[in-house]
Amino acid sequence: MKIAIDGPAGAGKSTVAKTLSQLMSYIYIDTGAMYRSLTWKALQTGTNLNDEKALYELAENTNIYFQKDDSPQQKVFCDSFDVSEEIRSPRVSSFVSKLASYPSIRELMVKRQREMARNHSVVMDGRDIGECVLPDANYKLFLTASIEERARRRLKEMNSQGYEEQLESIKNEIAKRDEDDARRDMGALKVLPDSIVIDTSNMTIEQVVERILSVIRED
Numbered sequence: 001m002k003i004a005i006d007g008p009a010g011a012g013k014s015t016v017a018k019t020l021s022q023l024m025s026y027i028y029i030d031t032g033a034m035y036r037s038l039t040w041k042a043l044q045t046g047t048n049l050n051d052e053k054a055l056y057e058l059a060e061n062t063n064i065y066f067q068k069d070d071s072p073q074q075k076v077f078c079d080s081f082d083v084s085e086e087i088r089s090p091r092v093s094s095f096v097s098k099l100a101s102y103p104s105i106r107e108l109m110v111k112r113q114r115e116m117a118r119n120h121s122v123v124m125d126g127r128d129i130g131e132c133v134l135p136d137a138n139y140k141l142f143l144t145a146s147i148e149e150r151a152r153r154r155l156k157e158m159n160s161q162g163y164e165e166q167l168e169s170i171k172n173e174i175a176k177r178d179e180d181d182a183r184r185d186m187g188a189l190k191v192l193p194d195s196i197v198i199d200t201s202n203m204t205i206e207q208v209v210e211r212i213l214s215v216i217r218e219d
C-alpha cells in the first residue's frame with residue numbers, strides 16, 4: 001500500500017502523514033526533510049547554492065535517513081548528525097526551494113525516495129509524490145488550506161521551537177515558497193486528475209485523518 005500526500009507548506013501534511021502511518025503501521029517518509037537536510041549541509045559546508053553541479057556532488061556524498069525512537073516524532077539524520085530541529089530553521093526554509101528547483105537534485109532524491117518505498121507500505125508526503133515518486137500510489141491526497149491558516153499554523157510551530165517570528169513574515173515566506181514550488185519545470189506542486197483534494201482550513205488533524213480513513217474504507 002502506498003499513500004501519497006502532496007500540498008503546499010503548512011497544509012498539515014506531515015502531522016497527518018505521521019498520524020496515518022502510526023495508525024496503519026506503515027513507514028512514514030518526509031521528503032521535504034530530505035531537501036531540507038541537503039540545504040542544511042550546503043549551508044554548513046559553504047556550498048554555493050547557485051551551483052547545481054556542486055550541489056549534486058554534495059547530494060551524492062550525503063546520507064539522509066530517518067530513525068524512529070519512542071516518541072511520536074521520527075528523527076532525521078544527515079550523515080551522522082541529528083538535524084531534526086535545525087532543518088526547520090528560517091534560514092534553511094528560505095533556501096530550500098532554490099535547491100529543490102534543480103532537476104539533477106530532484107532526480108537523485110526521487111530515486112532515493114522510490115528505493116525507500118520499495119517493498120514497504122508507506123505514507124509519503126511532499127510536493128511531487130503523486131506525480132513523480134509514486135505515480136501508481138493507491139491513494140493520492142492533496143491537502144491545502146488558506147494562506148492565513150497555514151501561516152498561523154507555521155507560526156505556532158516556530159514559536160514552540162523557540163523562534164520569534166512575525167505572522168506577516170511567515171505569510172510572505174510561505175507565499176514565496178508556494179510560488180517557487182508551483183512554478184518550477186520539474187516536480188512542480190499541482191493537483192492531479194486523480195488527487196483527492198482536502199481543504200484543511202477548518203478541520204482538526206483528527207478530522208483530516210478520519211476523512212482519509214473513510215476514503216480508504218469506502219474503497
Ligand code: DC
Nearest residue numbers: 009031032035096097100126127128
Ligand atoms: O514540506 P516542507 O516544507 O518541509 O518542504 C520543504 C521544501 O522542499 C519545499 O519548499 C519544497 C521542497 N520539496 C520538494 O520540492 N519536493 C518534495 N517532494 C518535498 C519538498
